[in-house]
Amino acid sequence: MQPFSYSKPGSVADAVARAAQFTEPATPPTKSRAQFIAGATNLADYMKLGVAKPQHLIDLNGLSDPGLWRIDVSDRGIRFGALVRMSEAADNDAVKRFYPVIAESLKYAASAQIRNMATLAGNILQRSRCEYLRDISWPCNKRRPGSGCAAMDGVNRQHAVLGTSDHCIATYHGDFAQALIALDASVEIEGPNGRRQLNFSRLHRLPGGMPDVETDLAPDEIIIGIDVPAGPWTPRSRYLKIRDR
16 A cells, blocks of 8 residues: 545535645546545555555545435435445434335445445445456556456456446446435535536446546545435335345
């Protein structure tokens, strides 16, 4: 792990401004010199492995906006603050009663230790990945564009078969994201140009010719909330997870 500097801003505006100082034109968030952290359950692994080499970490746990830490339920739907922990959302009575697919997707997503640390926004921004991304001794177009995809002719039984390209066949591992797509959720984003709303189904990009560009976010933008509309089907929703172990 290479040396890095660290800051803990007190507001979203301050966090965005600090990230903007490190932002370079046409740089995807995964390659930005500054990275946001909250639970850091995913990024810390990549830093230890040498996959991610940020020069500056911006800790979002000091942000003072109470909406970032809250779950708000109304007749129109439910809003999750970006910094709500996975375990908090999974254990929330309203979530379990009116949006069980969300509670179950979070419960089955990770160990209790990780769910207690990881934030909802961080969870949905986990990278599409495979073991070849995590092992820097192999070529990977997500890690170094143009180097090739070792998974194409490697061990790829559990790799993606839909939404792939000639440059990448990595899979997206998030359970919570599947529930959000099914419920037509959206995310609220704040950046240097103000706030914008984005349908969750448009947040992640297909690999195409640039698999290192994974989302519709700019490096200096932050997800501040997740909005899920209410519907007669949401209390009847369930999440079924089938996997090899």
